[in-house]
Amino acid sequence: MAEEVKLFGMWASPFSRRVELALKLKGIPYEYIEEDLSNKSPSLLKYNPIHKKVPLLVHKEKPLAESLVILEYLDETWTNNPILPQDPYERAMARFWAKFIDEKLLPTAAKVSHSTGKEQEQGVEEVHQQLKILENELKGKEFFAGQSIGYLDIVAHVLFWFYSAGEASGVQALTTEKFPIISEWIEKLIKIEAVNECRIPKEKHHDLIRLRRESLKSASK
Incomplete structure (x- = not known):
């Protein structure tokens, strides 16, 4: 129901x-x-x-x-259409990488979006290092979960926000040139109907990011 x-x-x-x-x-x-x-x-x-x-x-x-x-x-x-791996080790590793995204990568990215100048440049470099670690985990796979979308792909779906935030702020941490494997993964994701249904409205998100950036500039004056 x-x-x-x-x-x-x-x-x-x-x-x-x-x-x-x-x-x-x-x-x-x-x-x-x-x-x-x-x-x-x-x-x-x-x-x-x-x-x-x-x-x-x-x-x-x-x-x-x-x-x-x-x-x-x-x-x-709901045991139908499982998203977590069935193998205990693979399940544990999926949880490990999910924690890496939420506890390492996202806080670093948030620091970039709330900083300017030299501090922001250092933050972007740190994001690049963490994205490279994540990209190495994806190397040789269709998706993080293997041949089809799974738990870690759902968690990493947050990387869509990196593109959108970069477009709005002019500080693009995730580029096709630097991260071709992640970029290819994103292209595969957006061919999935459910993924597209869960994407945020681009312009609405850009307006929100610009508003936050303006507030940050005003507060730092």
Whole structure:
């Protein structure tokens, strides 16, 4: 039943979008609820009183927060169309690389987007080093999961935001010249219908990034 599963998300959140993508790939009916994070709904605050953020999945009135936790829950609860590898070692490695993306790469990228000048240049170089590590993991594969899209591809789907943010800010950390393997992987991803359904509106995202950049410049004056 669609009403059994609710996803509280926000259109520009890559973490919300990765949960949406998993729901679509696994064929799980769900109700999507868009949140205004500057004016959070009573339901979000009720179901997620600790973090008060999205994504938030509610299944049969039981709430779950944190996108990686939600992805594993979906895979264990709905066993059709599995996204995590069946082999224990491969499953552990998929979790390892997911943590690398969320705990290393994304914080570094966030630092770039919230800095200017020399600090930003150093941040971009650090992002390049981390992207190269990730690209080496993808080398020789169709997708991170192997021959078809899986858990780590869903997690790494956040790299779409790198392209969009780079276009809007003029600081492009992820280029085809520097990262041909990741770029080819992205081209394969956008041929998948569910992936395209979960991509954020480009111009809307650009406007949001430009607004944040202007706020950053004003604050640094």
